[in-house]
Amino acid sequence: MKAPPQSHNLGNRGPEVYNALLRCTREDNKAAPLFERINEVPGLWVLELGPFAKNGWSGWVSEVLQTLTLNEVFLKTLRDGSADFTLHVTVTSSDCLRPVTIPPALSRILASCGIGFELYHTASLEDR
Secondary structure, three states: OOOOOOOOOOOOOOOEEEEEEEEEEOOOOOOOOOOEEOOOOOOEEEEEOOOOOOOHHHHHHHHHHHHHHHOHHHHHHHOOOOOEEEEEEEEEEOOOOOOOOOOHHHHHHHHHHOOEEEEEEEEOHHHO
């Protein structure tokens, strides 16, 4: 299959992480101290995961993989008893046809820890 031609006004930048968090909803305090409790929503715990990479999607993935790997044993203890355990990521890009590739290493660790994945795409802030 042939790739669609790129328009000159779309640019060649890949997706960048606009917002990312690991969300854990549970009745107890087991997610502390790694996660921050959101007092406005009972049972909601959040671990902010960006944006903090300077080199777009691939840099963000590398940093998140490191964080998840360092905390893998603890994260596995949270999968049981969590009503929602999901990585929520919003990316921006000037080219909505460019794929956002999920590397196997990220898929593996999310699955191993019982973490779901939600990816949202929005237009680049410059394109709004």
